[in-house]
Amino acid sequence: MFKYTETERVLKSYESFIEGAFDSDAKKIHGTIIAENDTIIENYKTCDAFLKNEEFVRKNPQSEPNRFLQTNVFRQLIRNVTIKLGFTDQDLNPFYIQLMYNICRYEKAWYFNRNPASPWCAIFTPRQLEILEYWQDLDDYYIDGYGNRLSTHLGCFAAQDLIHQFERVIQAKQNGRQDYPKVVTSFGHSAIVNMLFTTLDIAKDSFSIRSDNFNTNKTNNRLWRTSKLTPFASNLASVLYECEGTNNTIDYKMEFYLNEILLRNYGSNNGVWKWTDFYDKFKSIISKCSLDVCKTPSDIKVEQV
Template structure:
């Protein structure tokens, strides 16, 4: 695991807070915005201040994915199996593959890479500068993390960035770490629905449409490699993992065109849609517990939930306070997709096509849950005819969500209307949670 201490990481000094807005998107490759969940964080839009007559009273809540990491153990094994086919080739007929003659595997497993540490540090600094008016000695952010090492370290790095931006005046700590054991109730990790089954049919259909030309090209360039369709997404992900690890463009990126990475993005879009998104009948229910925690914070009332919440933690003002102005939770991409779906964000009239990619699609994983991707729910007070009312707005990677399900579609939603709109969560998933355990 990787930790930033005093703003440094093995000699790497994170960018000054004043530079963050201009450097939020680190450019390694033209294709990086099409790496799906392995895309480095970038703001989809420039942050917009609240409308005139409105002021933020509570930044509730920052929900953030861990920073850039090495591949997980399962992904690492799949990538290396596909890579070995290229390494076993009897000869290379394309100069782009010559680097493989001396190539050696050097990636770690699952832990944060230095870039991942810096991403979280920058996020902490950015949140401080944006919401510093909500913070004082007696009102520090309340920080929780799911128990995976990369998630906990992302939370730690975030607190360091927050403290650094405040010139060490305010140093929040990670107050709650929620176990990721299969038997643990955890609203920050999708591990409580054993009957959830992600369909791979749609993803594989699209893979088998976009990959044959790549398979033919690589097998021609690497004689005897015997690359198959299922190897292509693994090799394309290696481009992303090596790039974020080394902070320079991997030579594997040169093996694929920009259009092919666009097809790879759609492959990842389909995968998440049918993993914990709307395409899985038991996908969105895995985000219900978190949504009910969010509603409790917004209303300042105890959590009402009978799904994933840990009642011991959530019933205590020490481990689940309701009086803070800034909250920060650290999680995983699959859980965040479930939460977006439970909230009703990014609704789809029709499922993403498994036979073609649409440039008009709003279900784009690199924009939903990139490395260090984040959702911010802002509670604000606005005056209408001189009367104050509470509103909320939700930003995903700084893009304001329309919230048409509870407002005029302009991104502002009355607090009561927003709470009322969350029927699925308030009804504990309308019976879907029980289906997670039916035999």
């Protein structure tokens, strides 16, 4: 079962995945376009509270990403880049700094075999790239990550779908049936992936990242690092295993892979979950999935630890 949103880049991701997985049989696979009123993958696009919060984070001077622009460390970055490019009249606008950063990282992804991958990357030092990465992390954190209370609610539907799909498999096997999909794959955007992380407590730090705690021991070792979590073609895979238990019983277990790498620190046993433990942990959350939160303005939840 394959589903994808009707946007060009998502369609290309879906087609590349199918070609890689099925090779010459790829043309036999027919995916389904996700409906515009979908509540699992694209619910945030019609959520007024989410959209209002996104506007606040992007435009309000008091949002954490914009407050970071006013810190000494970012102002010095702007000054140094301005001088390096030979401008003397006035410092560059952060918009142009971000534009050059985006070109650098996009071309580095597109032309990864080329050396150098992008001449735009020569503008920045490794230290400056870390600063810009943190700026991007703040943006995602407060729009669709742990810094927005809506994230857990909107990611709830994807978590609910995951659990219901596995329940369907287990019930079918217990009844001796084979009428269940072996693979369920949805192709969407990084926002819903980030929100699913928040629902499932993946990459959750014990503190909030803020404009005023860059370059501390905590933030330097943060789990919320979008260059690792949601790069191009990012993916989260959950796998259900049927294992032999004691006294001829069947134990079901799970693993999660982020961008093809096992999340060893997620779960109770080196990345392996007992199905019953996972279900018990999240059943109360998925039983309350609701879009009612979209009817009221969003506020930002910042946990000071």
